[in-house]
Amino acid sequence: MSLPTITARIADACTRAGRSPAEVTLIAVSKVQPVERVEAVLAAGHRIFGENRVQEAEGKWPAWKAAHRGIELHLLGPLQSNKVRPALELFDAIHSVDRPKLVRRIADIAQETGRCPDLFVQINTGAEPQKAGLPPAEADAFIRNMRAMDVPPAGLMCIPPVDEAPSLHFSLLAKIAARNGLAGLSMGMSADFEEAIAFGATHVRVGSAIFGERVAG
Ligand SMILES: *Cc1c(COP(=O)(O)O)cnc(C)c1O
DSSP, rough: OHHHHHHHHHHHHOOOOOOOOOEEEEEEEOOTTHHHHHHHHHHTTEEEESSSSSSHHHHHHHHHHHHHHTTEEEEOOOOGGHHHHHHHHHHHHEEEEEOOHHHHHHHHHHHHHHHHOOEEEOOTTOOOOOOOOOOGGGGHHHHHHHHHTTTOOOEEOOOOOSSHHHHHHHHHHHHHHHHOOEEEOOOTTTTTTHHHHHTTSSEEOOOOHOOSSSOOO
């Protein structure tokens, strides 16, 4: 478990960027990790975690939430419309908002329950056909629409293409956020979170660098 190492690297990256570490939230991405690795990070006092699937998170986190105060859960993976209700019950933030239909469903249930997580609009900055997220050119209208529906986004999220320099994607995401007056920037993973911090990341999503490689299965 190298949580202290990652925390120190985040602090160093913030110093180099002239930012305060308090501006950067570390989301420990616990998807498909063995229970004992997650429990070690909980025991170390970390409380902010990310998961990719509603169903997997439903199986693990209610018990940990009952056992530890102050747990904050972030949904990072694609969200199906029929999973919005359980997602809104379990998660404090959703980083994969990318379809008008999904926004409508979130708005309906949020109005009914009076509870809405922080919403991040996922932008497909590399325009990759197989990847989730909104084309950059559609971002401004989509954000306006969310505000009009009373579910204003907290920020933007991206996953850069694996074979390109992430900095281009981080700077594009920061530009779209700035022109839309959005403070939140969910970007940076194990391989590139320091670079993301240099470009203004407010939320870094770090899995394998904290927990070790994910076991396939
Ligand atoms: C799995 C995942 C991460 C963490 O990836 P690592 O490379 O293990 O840090 C971050 N963001 C998303 C959306 C993911 O699916």
